[in-house]
Amino acid sequence: MKNPVRVAVTGAAGQIGYSLLFRIASGSMLGQDQPVILQLLEVTPALKALSGVVMELQDGAFPLLAGVVTTDDPMVAFKDADYALLVGAMPRKAGMERGDLLSANGGIFKPQGEALSEVASRNVKVLVVGNPANTNALIAQQNAPKLDPKQFTAMVRLDHNRALSQLSAKTGKPVGSIKKMTIWGNHSSTQYPDLSQTTVDGTPALELVDQAWYESDFIPTVAKRGAAIIEARGSSSAASAASAAVDHMRDWALGTAEGDWVSMGIPSDGSYGVPEGLIYGFPVTVKNGEYSIVQGLDISEFSRGRMDATAHELEEERAAVRELGLVK
């Protein structure tokens, strides 16, 4: 058995937390040989509810759960954290875009970035889930001068998983037969779920579906799935979001499968003409805990337009949070 690692989760008493904590404690995220200490952050009024969640974690009798800390202080929650999942933020309601949450949620991620910079493990891997996830990740990153910018990522994995499942339903082939799915850009309705490299049982996906379905059905269904769930459920996705967070962190920690890739929101290094510094969804492979952007893909004119549009939205979000004094 390995030594325990410290996993910080913010917003731990919320909807996503209620699903996420139990998956982490069960070993789904970091493996069946990796004990974990959960360090849970909540706002002060939610600490009582969080104590109930901790009672349930105890009642799960998870062999890999080596300890639980609860606190309303980010300096305690992030102390020596090896992994940090920043979930705590307000979710949107029906009729809102995720960008409408910028001013409400942006303020949460500056102090959290500062605290991570001071007290987290120097190798901490940070995943931002709270919306608007890409720009919140940028805020946390820009306020963490003592960490490498590459340590900050945003979640587009839920979109990636939604895209896999839509294509699986359309082609009648299992999700496991689909490789090389990509979500480019922002976790918002401008995202670009790209099938141009995707294969199903080795056959190019675009040979199996027609362009009209791809453009008018697949892309909008994936991009607007969050809103469809809010409409149906009355609140935003939670279990599927937690599952995607587990997938993102597992692949970052343990690596991606040979011959495949995953989508992660990561700081752009200028690859594919994406403005440097934006936290943008890219196709990545992971080895030894380090992610790399998949290089050398052909970008069609159609793809170029979509990739630029979602980059443009992220540039606007960056300008808005600059205006609020949250990033330089």
Ligand SMILES: NC(=O)c1ccc[n+]([C@@H]2O[C@H](COP(=O)([O-])OP(=O)(O)OC[C@H]3O[C@@H](n4cnc5c(N)ncnc54)[C@H](O)[C@@H]3O)[C@@H](O)[C@H]2O)c1
């Ligand atoms: N990136 C994605 O794919 C994705 C998917 C689903 C949801 N989300 C987003 O995740 C966020 C959380 O969703 P939820 O459904 O769990 O919401 P929720 O309202 O059920 O829970 C959020 C929790 O965060 C806590 N919180 C608020 N401010 C905090 C702070 N400063 N520090 C610590 N905790 C704080 C709240 O007290 C609450 O318990 C939302 O912004 C939502 O839009 C993102």
Ligand SMILES: O=C(O)C[C@H](O)C(=O)O
């Ligand atoms: O859509 C939302 O606001 C929640 C989440 O980001 C989702 O994609 O389900």
